[in-house]
Amino acid sequence: MDAYDLVQLSTGEMLRQETKLKSKLGDEAKVLMDAGKLVPDDLIIAMISGRIDDTKGAGVILDGFPRTTAQAEVLDQMLVDKGMQLDRVIQIEIPEPEVIARLTGRFSCAKCGTGYHEVFNKPKVAEICDKCGSKEFVRRSDDNVETARSRLRAYHEQTAPILPYYEAAGRLSTVDGMGGVDQVFARIKEIVEGA
Ligand code: AMP
Numbered sequence: 001m002d003a004y005d006l007v008q009l010s011t012g013e014m015l016r017q018e019t020k021l022k023s024k025l026g027d028e029a030k031v032l033m034d035a036g037k038l039v040p041d042d043l044i045i046a047m048i049s050g051r052i053d054d055t056k057g058a059g060v061i062l063d064g065f066p067r068t069t070a071q072a073e074v075l076d077q078m079l080v081d082k083g084m085q086l087d088r089v090i091q092i093e094i095p096e097p098e099v100i101a102r103l104t105g106r107f108s109c110a111k112c113g114t115g116y117h118e119v120f121n122k123p124k125v126a127e128i129c130d131k132c133g134s135k136e137f138v139r140r141s142d143d144n145v146e147t148a149r150s151r152l153r154a155y156h157e158q159t160a161p162i163l164p165y166y167e168a169a170g171r172l173s174t175v176d177g178m179g180g181v182d183q184v185f186a187r188i189k190e191i192v193e194g195a
Helices: 011-021 024-034 041-054 069-082 096-105 145-168 181-194
Strands: 007-010 060-063 089-093 106-109 115-117 172-176
Touching: 007 011, 007 041, 011 024, 011 041, 011 060, 024 041, 041 069, 069 145, 089 145, 089 181, 096 106, 096 145, 145 172, 172 181
Parallel strands: 007 060, 089 172
Antiparallel strands: 106 115
């Protein structure tokens, strides 16, 4: 996150890079990602641990990790071992129809990665990236209705159960995710600055 000079570590983004490289991990992950299922814990943990080490003590924002109780437990131990601490867990809440609408309408510039949405955040000039002028856009292969519904199922079954753990530790903050990017960011900012 630029505003705070944090290194953003997104496990989903790391897996998409592996998929592009056609590595063994990437090939294995792609099948699961396209089905909206979680990638096994051991693969995720091995992947993220080294990446946290690479940040060499900078502040980190973990995006999409941990997603299971086993991952949360390993993260606790990793933080102790690396002499780091968890300041806040931020849960962004939005109704499910809105989640589906956001996921299925989003796309990004193939060149610079700027994100757009076909209804909520269109490029200023149709089909041209505001930032770099490219005319090439990409969509994630898992951003379709069917896969989005399985991703939500995986969230309820495997990820939501870790929330009480962070709540009991006094680390959980819940943010209303409805509204525009600036509004939601302002809500998150309040939490980060009070952490
Ligand atoms: P995301 O980019 O966070 O939406 O993640 C995209 C997909 O990558 C998910 O639907 C999972 O298949 C996989 N994935 C990302 N992070 C994790 C994780 N922490 N544990 C298991 N699977 C993950």
